[in-house]
Amino acid sequence: MYERLLKLIKLxxxxxxxxxxxxxxxxxxxxxxxxxxxxxxxxxxxxxxxxSFREPVKFDTVQDVLDxxxxxxxxx
Numbered sequence: 001m002y003e004r005l006l007k008l009i010k011l012x013x014x015x016x017x018x019x020x021x022x023x024x025x026x027x028x029x030x031x032x033x034x035x036x037x038x039x040x041x042x043x044x045x046x047x048x049x050x051x052s053f054r055e056p057v058k059f060d061t062v063q064d065v066l067d068x069x070x071x072x073x074x075x076x
Contacts, residue, residue: 001049001069001076005062008044012037023063031062050074 010018017031051072059065
């Protein structure tokens with residue numbers, strides 16, 4: 001799931017940011033993703049993993065996203 005998530009993140013960030021990404025990377029502070037990028041990533045995750053965002057979710061790190069997907073993904 002981690003590799004699939006990185007492929008999605010890669011769509012919205014420069015390659016050099018992705019190369020240094022790890023589960024502990026902070027999405028905004030370390031990877032530089034802005035709110036528009038997060039919105040686009042959320043929409044891509046809905047399609048790729050079958051998740052639904054019924055209420056606002058705050059992701060600080062890549063691991064936060066992985067934990068959310070672990071609990072909520074319908075497509076693994």
